Each structure stands twice: as C-alpha cells, then as structure tokens.
Amino acid sequence: MLPTIESEARRQVAEAARELGRLGLNHGATGNVSMRWHRGARDGFLVTPSAMPPARIGDDDIVWLPLDEADPLDGLIEASAAPAVAASRKPSSEALLHRAMYQHCCAAAVVHAHAPFATTLSCLPAVREEGIPAFHYMIGMAGGDSIRCARYQTFGTQALADAVVDAMRDRKACLMASHGLLAIGADLASAIDMAVEAEYLSRVYFQTLQVGAPVLLDKDEVSKVLEGFSTYRR
Numbered sequence: 001m002l003p004t005i006e007s008e009a010r011r012q013v014a015e016a017a018r019e020l021g022r023l024g025l026n027h028g029a030t031g032n033v034s035m036r037w038h039r040g041a042r043d044g045f046l047v048t049p050s051a052m053p054p055a056r057i058g059d060d061d062i063v064w065l066p067l068d069e070a071d072p073l074d075g076l077i078e079a080s081a082a083p084a085v086a087a088s089r090k091p092s093s094e095a096l097l098h099r100a101m102y103q104h105c106c107a108a109a110v111v112h113a114h115a116p117f118a119t120t121l122s123c124l125p126a127v128r129e130e131g132i133p134a135f136h137y138m139i140g141m142a143g144g145d146s147i148r149c150a151r152y153q154t155f156g157t158q159a160l161a162d163a164v165v166d167a168m169r170d171r172k173a174c175l176m177a178s179h180g181l182l183a184i185g186a187d188l189a190s191a192i193d194m195a196v197e198a199e200y201l202s203r204v205y206f207q208t209l210q211v212g213a214p215v216l217l218d219k220d221e222v223s224k225v226l227e228g229f230s231t232y233r234r
C-alpha cells in the first residue's frame, strides 16, 4: 500500500531493503532501494543509505533527495548533509541511478540488486549484447520481448545511470553488465516482484544454456503474451 506520511514511507523503504536480503537477491551491504516521495511541492525520492547492511538500516537512516539538483553528483552528496534535507546518512552510491529512473522511466519505486544469476548472466558477452531473449513467456512481465542488459559503466556514475535508462526503454527490469539487475514498479512490492521474476528468469535461462540452445518464442506469440500481461495488470 502506498504510504501517506513520510515515516511510513521510510519504514517501507528500510523493510524492502531487508526483504531483498531475505529473498537472496542481495548480500552484505550490496544493492539499494528507493521510493518516489514529494516534500511539499518539491519532487524527490527516499533512498537507502550508503554502505549499510539492511539489517542495520533504521527508518531514520533513509535519505531524502530532491530531483531538481542542478549538479547531479555534487548536488546529491551535498543534499544529504543539508539541513533542509535533514539526513544523517550519505545516500546510496547509486543515488544517481535511482534518480534517473524517476526522471526518465516513470518509476514510483526502484530496486537494485546484485542477484546471483542475473549478475552471472550480465558477465557473458552474448547477454551483454542481446540481453535475455524470449525463451519463456514470463519475459513479458518486464514489458517486452527481452530483458536488456545495460552497457557497462563504473558504479555510482551518471554514465551508468544513462546506460540503464537506455536499457529500460519500455521495460520494468534490466540487467547491468558485470554488476547486477534493476527493477521498477508502481510501488515497492511490485518492484520487488519484478526483481524476483527477473532473477528467476536469469536462473532458468542460465540453466537452459548449460544443456542446450533454448527455443525462443516467435513475434506473434510474444505479442499475445504482452497483450495478456496488459489485461492481467488491468
């Protein structure tokens, strides 16, 4: 359920980070979670703090960042310490990545994870080039006929955020080359569901590749699947 007050939104973001650990999608202090959150007329988002294991993240450790900073990286880092933002923690090193999803991909919530099978696939040249193809109908849950893999860029950079925006065109999830996966949703629960499904598809695709070449669904079938998902969502 979408929160109506910031304390509840903070609780949901912290809990989502812990849930990713319980689901085996993240380990240690890897990965990060955010939710779009306005403060009055100012648009922004709540994001998990940098370098904290989810089990130790309290509601007050969640950082609010605005979307309208002129200088993306400097602005975000400074914003975390600004009294107006009232944050005691440094935001996630991938704050720029989260910000880009709200600016360009219509996200209401964002999950980034170093999930084992998605990360494994993201290290393969063929997957970096083509993504995960339509080998299974659930690929349609991500919004198209593949789950793309964003080109490699250094973590925490605007270049990585730009690469992920490119891979997320008309999609709700993507892999990130030699890094992990990202999923978005209309709320945190749906973003987590998408991340779980992307990791499941990564695992089954990986397993399929161990024993042979997968059969791919043709364009007509993918169209039917996408239509089915649009009806299912409604």
Ligand SMILES: [Zn+2]
Binding pocket: 031, 094, 112, 113, 114, 155, 179, 180
């Ligand atoms: Zn990461």
